[in-house]
Amino acid sequence: MKSLINIHLLNGWFPPTLFALTALSILLVVVLPPAHHGTPRRRVPVRLRELIAGLAGFCVGGLVIWLLSDVFLVFGVSLGWMVMLIIAIGIGAVAFAVCAAVGSHGLRRATACVMAVLSLLSCAVRVDMVYGEYTTLGSLFGMAAFKEISSSHISGKASMTVNEWKRLAERGSLPSMPHTGEIRTVDIPATASHFKARKADVYLPPAALSSKPPALPVMVMLAGQPGSPDRFFNASGIATTLNDYAAAHHGLAPIVVSPDQNGAATQNSLCADTPVYGKAETYLTVDVTRWIRRTLPVSTSPSDWLIGGFSQGGTCSTQIGPAHPGIYGHIYAADGELAPTDHDRATTITRYFGGDEKLYQRHVPTDIIKRNAPSTQTLFSIAGEWDAASQRNAAIIAKAAKRAGMTVHLATAKGSGHDWHTVNTGLAAVIDRFCAQSGIGTDRRGLSTYPNLQMLPVDG
Numbered sequence: 001m002k003s004l005i006n007i008h009l010l011n012g013w014f015p016p017t018l019f020a021l022t023a024l025s026i027l028l029v030v031v032l033p034p035a036h037h038g039t040p041r042r043r044v045p046v047r048l049r050e051l052i053a054g055l056a057g058f059c060v061g062g063l064v065i066w067l068l069s070d071v072f073l074v075f076g077v078s079l080g081w082m083v084m085l086i087i088a089i090g091i092g093a094v095a096f097a098v099c100a101a102v103g104s105h106g107l108r109r110a111t112a113c114v115m116a117v118l119s120l121l122s123c124a125v126r127v128d129m130v131y132g133e134y135t136t137l138g139s140l141f142g143m144a145a146f147k148e149i150s151s152s153h154i155s156g157k158a159s160m161t162v163n164e165w166k167r168l169a170e171r172g173s174l175p176s177m178p179h180t181g182e183i184r185t186v187d188i189p190a191t192a193s194h195f196k197a198r199k200a201d202v203y204l205p206p207a208a209l210s211s212k213p214p215a216l217p218v219m220v221m222l223a224g225q226p227g228s229p230d231r232f233f234n235a236s237g238i239a240t241t242l243n244d245y246a247a248a249h250h251g252l253a254p255i256v257v258s259p260d261q262n263g264a265a266t267q268n269s270l271c272a273d274t275p276v277y278g279k280a281e282t283y284l285t286v287d288v289t290r291w292i293r294r295t296l297p298v299s300t301s302p303s304d305w306l307i308g309g310f311s312q313g314g315t316c317s318t319q320i321g322p323a324h325p326g327i328y329g330h331i332y333a334a335d336g337e338l339a340p341t342d343h344d345r346a347t348t349i350t351r352y353f354g355g356d357e358k359l360y361q362r363h364v365p366t367d368i369i370k371r372n373a374p375s376t377q378t379l380f381s382i383a384g385e386w387d388a389a390s391q392r393n394a395a396i397i398a399k400a401a402k403r404a405g406m407t408v409h410l411a412t413a414k415g416s417g418h419d420w421h422t423v424n425t426g427l428a429a430v431i432d433r434f435c436a437q438s439g440i441g442t443d444r445r446g447l448s449t450y451p452n453l454q455m456l457p458v459d460g
């Protein structure tokens with residue numbers, strides 16, 4: 001069972017095997033003769049009807065998904081041309097297979113039925129590969145990906161500074177520690193907020209798992225909506241990145257905490273204290289912060305704390321980060337919105353803020369940034385190359401942040417859209433710079449040297 005739920009959906013043997021079987025089923029349907037209906041001359045019209053059905057499915061399916069995505073904005077953001085093309089091809093293939101099954105008997109009908117199923121599966125997996133959302137079969141069904149944290153895995157308060165740890169490393173007298181870090185899940189008590197949060201996930205680098213850990217920097221990272229703390233770690237692959245970083249820096253890397261800001265995959269708390277889903281902002285800024293500081297070996301300086309996220313989580317980071325400069329010195333936003341929104345602005349104001357537009361405005365990132373200016377925080381904002389709406393949002397927020405005095409970096413991720421590939425493109429650079437800023441490393445190479453990262457100017 002464990003091997004089944006750990007099947008990788010983005011790489012490994014499963015995707016190419018599925019695509020190969022799908023291609024084989026299509027080839028067999030094309031090669032096998034259709035059912036005979038009278039004279040042999042009927043064979044051409046049968047194949048022609050199948051082709052027309054496939055083309056019609058492609059065109060109609062593509063039109064419908066484009067209308068839902070880019071005209072009616074049913075999904076909140078554009079799906080991107082690549083995803084829309086994949087879905088249109090999938091619908092066309094299914095339409096072709098259904099028509100072939102109806103007009104055939106025996107082996108060809110059975111093969112056409114199998115082709116329809118495989119085409120649907122291939123379409124879903126290919127879309128997932130674009131978004132990078134579900135990494136394993138288990139993550140698809142929301143199965144817990146990590147073990148519970150226990151007191152045996154952490155030593156609590158830090159025993160030394162990062163610089164003292166480095167001096168021990170130079171003398172070859174570091175405390176014993178594992179070769180790689182670990183991801184664990186934990187219930188963070190909602191003592192102040194009483195917010196009904198799901199379990200959080202925590203990455204502890206090797207240094208944090210030693211008997212005498214140093215005071216490490218912290219990254220508080222938020223998945224999107226729908227999403228979960230597990231989704232962030234599964235989709236971002238940040239643990240592998242940080243394990244590699246720690247291996248080159250004497251076990252040092254940031255501690256990463258991914259708390260639940262929504263309470264459920266179908267809920268959008270707006271990362272605000274509202275009567276709809278409770279005090280999400282208080283949970284993140286008070287309960288989560290207190291738990292981290294009391295439980296984990298971390299620095300308490302805002303210069304060593306970063307808040308970031310993807311999509312709705314990215315919006316949250318540009319709300320909460322600027323509003324709480326005493327906690328977070330750095331902000332990372334990927335594909336965020338211009339303002340917290342559930343369906344549309346009018347609905348959000350009515351449902352969450354009792355129709356009080358001024359109260360709603362207090363949660364809009366640009367207003368928060370202006371209200372808390374001047375600021376010494378840093379902001380790294382990125383949007384996918386195929387996500388025009390998020391690019392526009394990022395540019396507007398970046399402009400406000402620069403005017404407020406923040407150190408701002410604005411970028412697009414080449415070859416990706418509103419997806420986790422965009423998140424990971426930015427994370428590679430953000431991790432290096434954050435580690436350098438917090439004293440772990442020294443890598444401050446030019447941002448334009450990172451793969452797929454296109455830096456943009458920020459208007460002042």
